[in-house]
Amino acid sequence: MFGFKIYCSILCCSHFDKTMNITAIYPGTFDPVTNGHIDIIARASRIYHKVIVAVAVNSNKSPLFEITQRVDLLQQVTADFENVSIIGFDNLLVDCAKQQGASVILRGLRAISDFEYEFQLAGMNRRLSPDLETMFLTPAEQYEFISSSMIKEIARLGGDVSSFVPEIVQHQLFKKFNRG
Numbered sequence: 020m021f022g023f024k025i026y027c028s029i030l031c032c033s034h035f036d037k038t039m040n041i042t043a044i045y046p047g048t049f050d051p052v053t054n055g056h057i058d059i060i061a062r063a064s065r066i067y068h069k070v071i072v073a074v075a076v077n078s079n080k081s082p083l084f085e086i087t088q089r090v091d092l093l094q095q096v097t098a099d100f101e102n103v104s105i106i107g108f109d110n111l112l113v114d115c116a117k118q119q120g121a122s123v124i125l126r127g128l129r130a131i132s133d134f135e136y137e138f139q140l141a142g143m144n145r146r147l148s149p150d151l152e153t154m155f156l157t158p159a160e161q162y163e164f165i166s167s168s169m170i171k172e173i174a175r176l177g178g179d180v181s182s183f184v185p186e187i188v189q190h191q192l193f194k195k196f197n198r199g
């Protein structure tokens with residue numbers, strides 16, 4: 020029994036060490052960053068050696084915030100995480116991941132509704148770059164229903180978004196919708 024326990028802890032340690040050396044890239048629009056995104060970043064920063072949050076420039080979503088502002092907000096709200104850095108990107112994600120030395124693409128999964136799109140995306144990225152693994156993290160329960168698009172809609176209509184986004188993001192949303 021004692022031997023088995025040691026064997027298990029060696030297995031766990033070696034797995035943990037391997038994971039610790041991995042750089043993960045967390046791509047998205049982040050328009051704007053929410054507490055849900057931050058929850059995923061915090062979890063990833065405890066697992067991976069380095070986490071690169073990659074903000075998509077050319078999103079089909081016609082972002083409300085300019086790329087520079089989305090990057091800047093992310094930099095401010097992740098300043099306490101030493102192994103997290105923020106970049107903008109305008110090329111194919113798998114190429115960006117390679118340039119950054121990342122071997123894991125990280126995505127957040129909120130609900131079953133996210134699954135179909137995420138599954139398709141992961142499959143396509145695997146076809147494009149078989150060595151890159153997509154991994155998913157789920158947020159704490161209280162963040163499961165938060166989406167950037169919903170936050171923008173609430174803010175646009177004058178609702179209170181203070182429990183969904185950091186204060187500086189709330190401030191920028193107020194400014195955008197002339198409510199500040």
Ligand code: ADP
Nearest residue numbers: 046047048049050055056126127128158162165
């Ligand atoms: P994209 O346009 O790539 O979906 P988003 O900024 O909307 O960009 O989301 C980036 C990633 O973060 C996606 O994997 C998304 O599922 C995840 N995500 C978004 N909101 C949350 C949340 N509240 N909790 C956990 N993950 C989230």
